[in-house]
Amino acid sequence: MGLLVLRWPWGTTKFNQASNLVVKFLDFTNNGTSFVYGFLAEPPNICGMDPIFAFTSLQVVVYFGAIVAVLYYYGLMQWVLKKLAWFMQLTLGTTATESLNAVACIFLGQVSLMLTFSPLNIKPIS
Known part of the structure; x- marks a missing residue:
């Protein structure tokens, strides 16, 4: 796989396309998390509050x-x-x-x- 990606441009293109599909697949998690947890997953920018780890990354x-x-x-x-x-x-x-x-x-x-x-x-x- 490394040879395909490093040696030929079409291998790099296909690998990037596969990577984008995986990222899009995992982005469905963000939609569901914000729907279920709301404020805990996407807090407003108040005093630099970050999202809670247990409700986003896990x-x-x-x-x-x-x-x-x-x-x-x-x-x-x-x-x-x-x-x-x-x-x-x-x-x-x-x-x-x-x-x-x-x-x-x-x-x-x-x-x-x-x-x-x-x-x-x-x-x-x-």
């Missing part, structure tokens, strides 16, 4: 965790992680379990720190 983790849970329920997350782990296993020569855990930690890092541990990425508790 909502991204909750939102992303909910989306991952829905994708996991429908089986899409397992399919994506399986394909990426297979590719990593092929290119790096790691075992299947190592590859799956590495891919899961890359894509689900902030969620797995808050909600699960690494062994649960391999086999969830039923």
Whole structure:
């Protein structure tokens, strides 16, 4: 991926487009947070009051965790992680379990720190 981004201009363009899509996806959190919490999430400029951390930044983790849970329920997350782990296993020569855990930690890092541990990425508790 680094070679695509650094060597060819179209790789940089595609990477920027993907980045903008992720930012737009996470910006939905701002709309929901301001709707639910109102003044706490977007205080007026009175004496330099800043938004409250618990009502702004942490909502991204909750939102992303909910989306991952829905994708996991429908089986899409397992399919994506399986394909990426297979590719990593092929290119790096790691075992299947190592590859799956590495891919899961890359894509689900902030969620797995808050909600699960690494062994649960391999086999969830039923």
